[in-house]
Amino acid sequence: MTAxxxxxxxxxxxxxxxxxxxxxxxLQLLAGGIPQARAKILARRSDxxxxxxxxxxxxxxxxAPSDPTASAAYWKEVYDQSVSVAMWWxxxxxxxxxxxxxxxxxxxxxxxxxxxxxxTYALPMKIQNDTLRTHALGNFKDMxxxxxxxxxxxxxxxxxxNVAYSPNENLGREFMELFTLGVGNYSQSDVHQAALGFTxxxxxxxxxxxxxxxxxxDNDKVSVLGKRQVFDAVTLSDWIVSRPxxxxxxxRRLWFRFISSSIEPPASLSKVFENRDISPLxxxxxxxxxxxRPQYSQAKSPVEWFVSACxxxxxxxxxxxxxxxxxxxxxxMGQFPFNPPxxxxxPYDEAWLTAAATQYRINLAYYLVQNGHIDxxxxxxxxxxxxxxxxxxxxxxxxxxxxxxxxxAVSDSARxxxxxxxxxxxxxNA
Amino acid sequence: MSPCDxxxxxxxxxxxxxxIAATLSMQDVxxxxxVTPLPLGTPILVIVTLYGGNxxxxxxxxxxxxAYLSNRPDMSLDASEVIPLSDSLALNGTMTGFAxxxxxxxxxxxxxxxYPNPNLSHFSSMAIWQSGSPxxxxxxxxxxxxxxxxxRDPFRAIGVGSTLTPLLAGxxxxxxxxxxxxLQVPNGSLATQLELLAVSSTQDSELIADAAGSIGDLFxxxxxxxxVLQNAPPxxxxxxxxxxxxxxxxxxxxxxxxxxxxSLSGFDTHADELSQQNVLVGQxxxxxxxxxxxxxxxxxxxxxxxxxxxxxxxxxxxNGGEGTDHGTSAPVFVAGNRVAGGFYGEQPSLTNLxxxxxxxxxxxxxxxASMLEDVLGADADKILNNWSTKLDLITPVS
Numbered sequence: 025m026t027a028x029x030x031x032x033x034x035x036x037x038x039x040x041x042x043x044x045x046x047x048x049x050x051l052q053l054l055a056g057g058i059p060q061a062r063a064k065i066l067a068r069r070s071d072x073x074x075x076x077x078x079x080x081x082x083x084x085x086x087x088a089p090s091d092p093t094a095s096a097a098y099w100k101e102v103y104d105q106s107v108s109v110a111m112w113w114x115x116x117x118x119x120x121x122x123x124x125x126x127x128x129x130x131x132x133x134x135x136x137x138x139x140x141x142x143x144t145y146a147l148p149m150k151i152q153n154d155t156l157r158t159h160a161l162g163n164f165k166d167m168x169x170x171x172x173x174x175x176x177x178x179x180x181x182x183x184x185x186n187v188a189y190s191p192n193e194n195l196g197r198e199f200m201e202l203f204t205l206g207v208g209n210y211s212q213s214d215v216h217q218a219a220l221g222f223t224x225x226x227x228x229x230x231x232x233x234x235x236x237x238x239x240x241x242d243n244d245k246v247s248v249l250g251k252r253q254v255f256d257a258v259t260l261s262d263w264i265v266s267r268p269x270x271x272x273x274x275x276r277r278l279w280f281r282f283i284s285s286s287i288e289p290p291a292s293l294s295k296v297f298e299n300r301d302i303s304p305l306x307x308x309x310x311x312x313x314x315x316x317r318p319q320y321s322q323a324k325s326p327v328e329w330f331v332s333a334c335x336x337x338x339x340x341x342x343x344x345x346x347x348x349x350x351x352x353x354x355x356x357m358g359q360f361p362f363n364p365p366x367x368x369x370x371p372y373d374e375a376w377l378t379a380a381a382t383q384y385r386i387n388l389a390y391y392l393v394q395n396g397h398i399d400x401x402x403x404x405x406x407x408x409x410x411x412x413x414x415x416x417x418x419x420x421x422x423x424x425x426x427x428x429x430x431x432x433a434v435s436d437s438a439r440x441x442x443x444x445x446x447x448x449x450x451x452x453n454a
Numbered sequence: 455m456s457p458c459d460x461x462x463x464x465x466x467x468x469x470x471x472x473x474i475a476a477t478l479s480m481q482d483v484x485x486x487x488x489v490t491p492l493p494l495g496t497p498i499l500v501i502v503t504l505y506g507g508n509x510x511x512x513x514x515x516x517x518x519x520x521a522y523l524s525n526r527p528d529m530s531l532d533a534s535e536v537i538p539l540s541d542s543l544a545l546n547g548t549m550t551g552f553a554x555x556x557x558x559x560x561x562x563x564x565x566x567x568x569y570p571n572p573n574l575s576h577f578s579s580m581a582i583w584q585s586g587s588p589x590x591x592x593x594x595x596x597x598x599x600x601x602x603x604x605x606r607d608p609f610r611a612i613g614v615g616s617t618l619t620p621l622l623a624g625x626x627x628x629x630x631x632x633x634x635x636x637l638q639v640p641n642g643s644l645a646t647q648l649e650l651l652a653v654s655s656t657q658d659s660e661l662i663a664d665a666a667g668s669i670g671d672l673f674x675x676x677x678x679x680x681x682v683l684q685n686a687p688p689x690x691x692x693x694x695x696x697x698x699x700x701x702x703x704x705x706x707x708x709x710x711x712x713x714x715x716x717s718l719s720g721f722d723t724h725a726d727e728l729s730q731q732n733v734l735v736g737q738x739x740x741x742x743x744x745x746x747x748x749x750x751x752x753x754x755x756x757x758x759x760x761x762x763x764x765x766x767x768x769x770x771x772x773n774g775g776e777g778t779d780h781g782t783s784a785p786v787f788v789a790g791n792r793v794a795g796g797f798y799g800e801q802p803s804l805t806n807l808x809x810x811x812x813x814x815x816x817x818x819x820x821x822x823a824s825m826l827e828d829v830l831g832a833d834a835d836k837i838l839n840n841w842s843t844k845l846d847l848i849t850p851v852s
Contacts, residue, residue, distance in 0.1 A: 182724040182775055190774020194724040197574070197780070207575050212809070215574075321659045356633065358617040365719070366505070368577050371617055377664040378631040379608075379671035380616040383638055386648065423657045425666070429650035432643070443647055448658070448665035 028421065032454060033058055033316050035420040037065050039453045040282050040322065041310055043123040043130075044332025045418040047400045066124055066310055068161060073121035080108055082147045084231040105146035107351050110361040111342040113153060114327070118334040118341060128160035128306065129153065130327070131281055133361070136171055136203060137369035138180045140362040148176035148232025149362045164274060164300040165265045168204065172222065172257040175232030181367065184227045188242035191219040198367050204264050206273040210249060217246040218264070221255030271297045275305060282309055284320045285372050323373045323452045326357035326381065333389065333445050336417055337396025344395055353388040357381045377451065389445040393438050401437040409434045413444040420454050422447065491708035494753050495851075497792075497829045500701060500714045501597070501621065502694070502742065502762040503584075504734075506721030507576065510767035510784025510812075511804075512728075513735050514563055517544045521804035525771040529728050529778075539563075543801060548736030551743025552787070559795035560746070561787065562847050566802040566815025568783035572766060576722070576780070580765040584621045586822055586838055596822055597713050598624030599837045600830060608671050609678070612704070613715035614697040621715055629715070630675055632704075634696050636683030637676040649673055682707040694718040695741035702748045705758065712830055721764060725775035738762065742789060755791055759829045759848065761821070762787040767812060770804050782811040786821050788847050798845050820845045 034054055038045045042065050045053075053061035082105055088098050117126045133156060140149050152174050159167035171177055172195075178184060181195040196219035200210045210218075224241025227234055236256075245252050251263055264270065271294040279289035290312075297305040314320045324332065330350075334341055344350055354360045358381065364370055400416035401409055410430045414422055422430065426447045433440040444450060492498075512529070516522045517536045536544035537553045543565075545553050555561035569588035573579045582588050586596030594602070597611055602624035604610065611629030613619045622629030639645060652670030654663060688699035697716040704711060718738065723731050742760055749758050767784025783802055799816035807813070823834035823844030835842055 182777070185725040185773070185775025185777065187774050192724050192773045192775050192777065193779040194722075201575050201577075207573075207578050212574065318659065321661045323661055323665065356616060356635075358615075366576065373661060374623070374628075374664050375618045377661070377668040378616060378618050379637065379668050379675050380631040380633040382668050382672045383633075383676075384616070386640065423655040423662070425653045425655040426651060428653075429647045432647050432650070439644065439647070442644075443651065446648065446669070447651055448662045448669070451665040452659070452661045454659060454662065 029316050030054065030058055031420040032318070034061055035418050036315050036320075036453060037062055037310065038418045039324070039328075039332060041065050041124055041127060041306075043117050043120075043127055043328065044335045045416075046121075046335050047338065047397075047416055050418040051415050062310060064122075066307060067122055068125060069122055071120050071122045073119045074116060077115055077119055080112055082109060082150050084147060085145055086230055102145060106140050106144075106149075106362070107347050108342070109140075109146040109150050109153075110351065110363075111347050112150075113361050114331060114334070114341040117331045118339070123335075125157060125160055128302075129157045131278070132156040132160055132167070134281070134364065134369040135277060136177060137364040137367050138176050138362075139364050139366075142180055143176045143229075145230050145232070146362075147230070148179065148227075151232045152176040153362075159302075161303045161306070162301075164270070164297075164302055165262060167302075168261045168265050169258050171203070172199070172261045173225065173234050175227045175229075175234045178225055178234060179227045179229055179232075183222060183225050186219055186223050186225075187240040188220065188223045191216065191223060191242070193219045195219065195222050199261075200264060202367060202369075204261075204273065205267060205269045206276075209267070209269040209273070214248050217248045218255075218260060220244075220246045221248060221260040222257055225257060265300060271300070274300075278306060278309055281372070282306070283312065283314050284322065287314070287320065318454070321452055321454050323376050324450075325370060325372070325376055326354055326359040326385075327361060329385065329451065330354060330388070330392075332417075333392050334396075336400075336445075337392055337398065337441075339392055339396045344391075349391060350388075353384050353391075356384045357388075382446075385451075386442075386446055389442050393441045393445070396441075398437055398441045401441060406434040409437065409440060413440060417444060417450055419444075419447075419449050422449055492710040492712075494757070496712070496757060497831070498705060498712060498714070498754070498758050499825055499829045500698075500716065500745075500758060500760045502738070502760060503619070503621070503715065503717040504721050504738065504762065504764035505576075505580070505717060505719040506723070506764070507579075507766045507768055507780055508721040508735070508764035508784060509723060509727065509731055509778055510781075511770065512731055513546050513549075514539075514565070514785045514801075515544045515546060516542055516801055516804060518542060519804055521770070525804065526778075527772070528776050529772050540797070543797070545739075546732060546735050548732050549739035551739040552789075555743060555746070555789050556795060560791060560793055561789045561795050562793050563797050564786040564788065564816050564821055564845065564847075565797060565799040566783045566813065567763075567786045567799065567818050567821065568766065568814040569817055569819070570814065572782035572811070572814060574766065574780040574782075576765055581620070583763060583765055583818060584619070586819065588817075588819075590839065592839075594625045595619075595621040595623045596826075596837060597621050597715070598628065600624075600713070600826065600832050601627035601629060603832060603837065607710070608674055609710045611713040611715070612709075612711050614700050615717070619715050619717070622713075629713070630671055632675065632679060632683075632700065634688055634700055636700075637672060637679055639673055639676045639680075645673070678709060679704065682709060690741070690744070692737045692741060694737055695744060698741050698745040702745055705749055705754055706752050723768070723777050724773065724779060725777040727772075727777040746789060746791075750791070759788065759790040759793060759825070761825055762789075763818070763821075769811065770807065782808075783814045783816075784812075786816075786818065788821065788824075792849050792851075793847060794849050798847070816845070817843075819843075821847070824848060 182192045183195045186192040197215045220242040275294035296308045404412045535547045538544040608630045688696040701714045763786045768778035768781040802812040819841045824847045826832040826834040828848035
């Protein structure tokens with residue numbers, strides 16, 4: 025008999041550090057014990073699940089044609105690419121056998137939150153996504169260096185408007201507030217001077233290509249966080265990331281999204297991030313005793329819920345009959361990849377648990393079950409189907425209330441799947 | 455990161471709300487379906503949040519001030535592009551609806567509004583406005599605390615949209631969210647089984663109780679709202695007007711709601727501001743004027759008060775991209791038949807700046823206190839942590 029605390033810890037490992045179990049995976053991992061399961065979930069290795077996935081082309085769109093017919097086709101193509109780049113990424117999240125890298129990339133997307141609503145074109149967003157994936161478990165200093173020269177991010181925060189003779193503070197401020205240091209660890213003067221350091225970078229909006237124009241760059245010394253020198257984006261990023269506050273800030277951001285938005289991390293957590301290596305930090309978080317304590321529950325965001333449901337149902341998002349339906353439902357629930365509501369990223373926990381989101385979730389779950397595979401339920405006798413649903417979805421334990429509801433549906437396994445995907449214990453990772 | 459930042463970011467975290475969600479039962483659901491209509495003459499507050507930091511100086515424009523023109527050479531509005539309200543201030547020329555409300559003495563403009571030591575971060579500043587607490591950091595919204603002071607009722611405060619706005623989250627109660635397209639619930643055995651998932655369980659953590667509560671709320675809200683919303687789907691073209699269509703339908707159907715929350719994004723105009731901000735403030739003006747006109751033809755004409763705010767105004771001096779960076783104080787608008795129209799506070803100097811930005815003339819808590827006491831009949835000093843002053847924005851019922 026497995027300990028309830030093992031079921032809880034494994035449920036957190038597969039949902040928070042993976043993206044939900046594939047059919048049979050939860051019981052299989054449970055049988056091997058927590059240390060082995062954790063090693064598998066945190067492993068970085070070539071992923072056979074992604075072998076068959078073809079990356080669609082995202083060609084440079086160039087300028088919009090003036091001819092009305094050609095223009096309409098151009099903008100339809102731009103829109104279609106914005107859906108298909110999101111579907112491509114969600115395919116990766118769903119198909120991966122080792123989804124840890126995709127999970128981390130998803131975290132970093134919310135951290136460096138850049139929205140296609142302004143960037144417009146899929147290609148720059150795809151380039152940024154590849155950059156975040158490359159550095160997802162690498163060194164934060166390298167990631168930050170790459171991001172301050174990322175076309176989508178610069179365009180999103182008006183970096184191409186930021187020129188020596190008239191600085192624009194948007195990138196300088198958000199870089200320190202949201203990406204590296206956190207509010208309170210810099211002054212308004214630092215924001216202004218950092219903006220000067222970031223001057224001179226131009227972006228080609230449709231391709232995301234970044235060029236540096238020395239004539240638009242401030243070549244005078246500026247003073248940022250007590251250091252006075254001539255900065256460019258890279259030296260400025262290095263200096264800010266080297267500040268001790270960066271280690272505390274990034275450690276807390278990861279803890280916030282992986283462990284708890286309400287209970288603070290231990291003060292010692294940032295020690296393992298002294299070299300700015302992300303992998304030891306996230307591994308330390310995954311091994312924290314909080315993983316076994318009941319009070320650290322977290323709600324799944326709409327995309328996390330959708331991806332985990334697709335993994336369980338063996339549904340490939342882009343192969344569903346209608347990509348439009350998927351994007352409409354997720355958008356209505358408040359979350360679609362590459363389209364965060366602001367540079368602050370997405371909300372969390374209680375904000376997702378509204379009556380409004382519930383109705384879309386019920387309908388989307390119905391659509392997914394219709395188009396998915398539920399042999400994990402149909403292959404067991406009725407008397408075992410409710411427990412089989414918990415094992416299938418990686419739920420530690422159903423409440424008595426949920427068991428009562430699911431028991432009413434054991435003669436209709438599709439109905440039972442629909443209810444299980446909407447059960448409070450599936451919406452919230454206990 | 456300072457501890458204070460963590461708390462600000464904690465703003466969406468309303469632990470106590472779960473206590474209430476956990477008490478939701480099938481009896482609550484049945485009761486909500488037969489809820490009593492809001493009596494005529496009961497005041498209703500509609501809060502409009504403008505996300506991104508609306509540029510106050512290009513909304514209520516000091517159009518003759520040489521400092522306005524010299525600080526914004528490529529993005530100031532000249533006399534032909536504004537609607538003068540006085541010999542020094544004018545509305546952005548796209549705001550013709552607000553100009554007509556002004557003429558009818560139904561529009562109050564509270565100048566120079568912010569709070570002590572304004573914060574230039576979108577997120578910190580919006581948390582301060584929505585919590586109603588500039589000094590002490592607290593994790594509930596000011597309307598949420600109004601809900602805390604009253605018995606639980608999922609109808610009392612409603613936001614239009616899908617994700618919960620922090621404004622409506624108290625320590626023990628939360629407002630409800632309703633999407634523009636309304637709420638549809640399944641029927642038959644699926645409804646029975648889903649409602650079983652909403653029953654509270656002693657095993658529930660706070661978040662799981664919230665998840666169960668959200669399923670229950672869908673059924674309780676839908677039974678009342680679906681007939682209302684299906685009879686009159688939104689017809690307007692802009693996002694804010696569509697949200698206000700939904701609110702107007704609920705108000706005219708006597709849904710027992712005292713506070714509605716709607717919002718519009720896109721005001722973070724660091725670059726190419728004129729083309730964007732003119733359109734947005736025009737939409738705000740058009741949508742609110744049309745909304746007040748619509749409810750103005752009903753028996754609720756004198757019940758509705760609309761308040762419009764943003765997390766901050768913008769810098770006096772334009773940046774190189776013909777936009778403006780984050781600033782401080784800006785006008786707040788209050789509109790409605792019972793509003794005592796006119797200017798409140800005064801326009802901050804464009805030359806005598808405080809740390810490079812506009813001075814703060816009015817504390818937003820003076821506006822909130824007026825809304826709480828004179829619209830909602832609530833105890834403002836309790837909800838606003840002993841705040842004791844207010845503006846007289848609302849004409850008393852004679």
